[in-house]
Amino acid sequence: MKLNRRELIAASASTGALMGLGLGTSFAANSKLITRAIPASGENLPVIGIGTNRWVADGSAAEIDGLRSTLRTFNELGGRVIDTAPAYRTSEKALGVLISELGIRDAFFLATKVDRAGTEEGIARMRDSLTKLGTEQLDLMQVHNMRDADNQLETMFDWKDKGLLRYVGITTSRVDQFAEMERLMNAFPLDFIQVNYSLGEPQAAERILPTAIDRKTAVLVNRPFGRGRLFKKVADVSLPAWAAGFDCSSWAQYMLKYVVAHPAVTCAIPGMTKAKHVEDNMSAGHGRLPDSAQRKQQEELFASL
Numbered sequence: 157m158k159l160n161r162r163e164l165i166a167a168s169a170s171t172g173a174l175m176g177l178g179l180g181t182s183f184a185a186n187s188k189l190i191t192r193a194i195p196a197s198g199e200n201l202p203v204i205g206i207g208t209n210r211w212v213a214d215g216s217a218a219e220i221d222g223l224r225s226t227l228r229t230f231n232e233l234g235g236r237v238i239d240t241a242p243a244y245r246t247s248e249k250a251l252g253v254l255i256s257e258l259g260i261r262d263a264f265f266l267a268t269k270v271d272r273a274g275t276e277e278g279i280a281r282m283r284d285s286l287t288k289l290g291t292e293q294l295d296l297m298q299v300h301n302m303r304d305a306d307n308q309l310e311t312m313f314d315w316k317d318k319g320l321l322r323y324v325g326i327t328t329s330r331v332d333q334f335a336e337m338e339r340l341m342n343a344f345p346l347d348f349i350q351v352n353y354s355l356g357e358p359q360a361a362e363r364i365l366p367t368a369i370d371r372k373t374a375v376l377v378n379r380p381f382g383r384g385r386l387f388k389k390v391a392d393v394s395l396p397a398w399a400a401g402f403d404c405s406s407w408a409q410y411m412l413k414y415v416v417a418h419p420a421v422t423c424a425i426p427g428m429t430k431a432k433h434v435e436d437n438m439s440a441g442h443g444r445l446p447d448s449a450q451r452k453q454q455e456e457l458f459a460s461l
């Protein structure tokens with residue numbers, strides 16, 4: 157098998173990161189990033205992406221250097237899906253500058269959001285995202301927290317027909333919005349939904365994830381670490397030895413593998429501003445995933461903490 161330059165860099169970088177995390181050489185060398193198909197198209201995406209709601213760069217060189225190294229590491233380890241939003245302050249602008257500087261737009265699947273009520277307001281917001289991100293086409297546009305969704309989706313499907321967007325979706329991170337999400341999933345031919353799902357907030361598995369399977373809708377998972385709060389729960393707890401049974405060597409991988417092992421999930425988008433977190437989290441996209449008995453064991457351990 158011949159690898160192109162990018163694949164070679166990704167393979168060697170992944171191997172280095174995995175070895176750094178204590179996983180064996182043979183496992184790392186033989187390991188490929190797990191991908192899932194978008195049901196609407198069959199296009200494959202790696203199961204670990206990146207969320208950028210803390211990508212604040214107000215101009216200090218140190219801030220932007222840290223984000224550059226985070227983005228470069230994500231790219232070198234084969235990451236593709238980047239989730240941002242105009243509501244995330246400087247996130248879209250910082251991404252636009254760094255992607256153009258690194259010259260790697262084609263490597264990424266760029267997802268952003270629209271969060272305005274009213275047709276003209278939504279169009280202006282989406283135009284601004286294209287400008288800030290420095291691209292003529294976005295891979296995924298999502299209605300942020302489903303605000304004015306029926307109206308915004310009409311414009312978004314029109315933009316998709318015109319080739320300005322590749323996929324259309326809706327987002328929430330609140331359980332009390334799940335009923336509305338389910339209504340929209342049944343009312344529109346959505347390509348994607350984005351929803352909160354984690355060991356701390358498993359409610360999406362009740363109706364939202366099964367509906368996504370039925371409706372052939374791709375699923376991005378936000379807040380896989382409960383905004384980072386799940387790490388507090390495990391701060392003084394050792395990773396159980398049985399986690400090695402699904403090639404897991406850190407708590408972050410334990411939480412991510414739980415999420416992406418659900419059959420409805422296309423990609424988890426953990427928020428990351430540090431390259432060391434990218435290295436840790438991308439390793440969750442390699443090796444074995446927990447089966448249903450192991451996922452139950454993961455839930456039971458978490459419930460006992």
Ligand SMILES: NC(=O)c1ccc[n+]([C@@H]2O[C@H](COP(=O)([O-])OP(=O)(O)OC[C@H]3O[C@@H](n4cnc5c(N)ncnc54)[C@H](OP(=O)(O)O)[C@@H]3O)[C@@H](O)[C@H]2O)c1
Nearest residue numbers: 207208209327329378379381382383384408426427428429
């Ligand atoms: N309604 C919506 O549409 C909506 C709502 C919420 C979130 N989102 C999207 O979902 C993404 C993820 O959600 P989130 O960022 O709120 O929460 P999250 O992914 O559950 O947690 C992010 C936190 O975990 C930390 N972290 C990441 N990897 C780690 C590791 N390996 N070890 C230790 N700590 C680690 C991050 O630290 P560092 O920053 O220091 O790396 C950050 O503080 C967002 O960035 C955003 O793109 C969408």
